[in-house]
Amino acid sequence: MSAFSLSGQTALVTGANTGIGQAIAAALGRAGATVICAGRSSCAETVGMIPGSREMTLDFADPMAARDVFADEKIDILVNNAGIIRRDDAIDFTEADWDEVMDVNLKAVFFTCQAFGKAALARGTGGKIVNIASLLSFQGGIRVPSYTASKHGVAGITKLLANEWAAKGINVNAIAPGYIETNNTEALRADPVRNNAILERIPAGRWGKADDIGETAVFLSSRAANYIHGAVLNVDGGWLAR
Ligand code: NAP
Secondary structure, three states, rough: OOOOOOOOOOOEEEEEOOHHHHHHHHHHHHOOOOEEEEOOOOOOHHHHHOOOEEEEEOOOOOOOOOOOOOOOOOOOEEEEEOOOOOOOOOOHOHHHHHHHHHHHHHHHHHHHHHHHHHHHHHHHOOOEEEEOOHHHHHOOOOOOOHHHHHHHHHHHHHHHHHHHHHHHEEEEEEEEEOOOOOOOHHHHOOOOOHHHHHHHOOOOOEEEEEHHHHHHHHHHHHHHHHHOOOEEEEEEEOHHOO
16 A cells, blocks of 8 residues: 555544645545544535545634544544734734734644644554644744744644654644645735735745645655654745745
């Protein structure tokens, strides 16, 4: 069997109703996984794309929402994809915009990993975690202080958890997507000046597609990645190499 096959594995993807999460869920399904599509919105469209998949309501307005999700069922792969962004000048940035982003992008990611880890360690089965980081896990960005802090945090806890769990059979890694065509970036692509400035800086000369991230998630979820721990893998068309 291919080292990239996920046949016999069950995967849970957060924020699977749209964008990168939908593409990840579909790619894991194509690789043979049984996929649980988790979202605060309906994941019916994604479920319709993946034979044998099902949906689960998971709203990280409560960052502890996934606390009981992994206890009753063996889930082998967790993809923490759900994320939000708030934009304002640092000088005007509100506590509400700080807390909301940190809760969804960082606190929920850590405690969802913890719930997954508890169940996997109790069963002795191991597993794979893929967190969705960002270029702003490495760069500062502008007018997105809580997003930048949260995504630096995602890179940090990915390494911390890898250190604690690598020897116990759980691989914890992250993907740092570059500029990807999703709803999230529609406004940037619609602005010809921003669009050109971004494209000129991407060595690959094109925006990323959600599927580019989906296929990388398959790799990090598969046996082919068994010796990869604590990596934050840039999938950015070369952006960070510039
Ligand atoms: P998106 O289309 O806006 O998708 C974000 C997902 O997160 C949606 O499914 C959304 O659900 C979900 N979500 C938001 N708040 C939630 C909550 N409280 N509870 C549960 N789910 C929640 O954006 P995307 O581009 O696909 O982003 C997916 C991930 O990739 C994010 O972590 C983002 O930071 C990261 N990323 C994206 C890019 C890019 O260029 N697009 C680059 C780097 C990193 P709703 O649809 O219900 O809002």
